[in-house]
Amino acid sequence: MKIEELEAERTWLAFDPMRQLRPHLTSTGFVRLVNEIQRPEGYRLVASWDGEFGRVVAALGFRQVTSLAAGRHLAIDDLxxxxxxxxxxxxxxxxxxxxxxxxxxxxxxxxxxxxxHRHEAHCLALRAGYSISAFHLTRRV
Structure with missing residues (x-):
């Protein structure tokens, strides 16, 4: 197992795990969205390689954010x-x-x-020391 940050030219390597989380994305759309829109906004992408599979099998996308409520923090958008x-x-x-x-x-x-609905993710985060500290509410406009 190897963990490494993926630079723009290697974004495509994270597509298979990301497609599982975000099935609406195409490979071209994923790379374009990450590299042309998200990276300029501070988004970074980290991959986990598995030697048995010979490829990236897990990915984490995040950005650094500063807010009045939480101060400087890392926001994980994709895992x-x-x-x-x-x-x-x-x-x-x-x-x-x-x-x-x-x-x-x-x-x-x-x-x-x-x-x-991602109960496995909730359990993983709780085991890793995260706590449920807020509700994230959304509304379609």
Whole structure:
């Protein structure tokens, strides 16, 4: 297992795990969205490689944010592992990487968004020391 940050020219390597989390995306659309819109806004992408699979099997997308409510924090928008690679510690190691990066950047907290129906993600985050501290409410406009 190897954890590494993916630069723009390697964004495509994270598409398979991200497609599982965001099935509406195409490979071209994913790369374009990340590289042309999200990266300029501070989005970063980290991948977990699995030697047995010979490819990226998990990915974490995040950005550094400063808000009045939470101060400087790391906001994890995307965390996903291919179904076949779950239970091998990829997401746990990605969260540990994010923790080290948050400390390096001087962040006070890490915020992780997980949709309400993603019970496995909730359990993973709680085991990793996260707490449910707020509701994230949305409204379509």
């Amino acid at each position: 996903t592992t291919l179904l076949a690679a779950r239970g091998r510690g990829h997401a746990t190691r990605l969260l540990a990487w994010a923790d080290r990066e948050a400390r390096r950047l001087g962040c006070e907290h890490i915020h992780l968004d997980a949709d309400t």
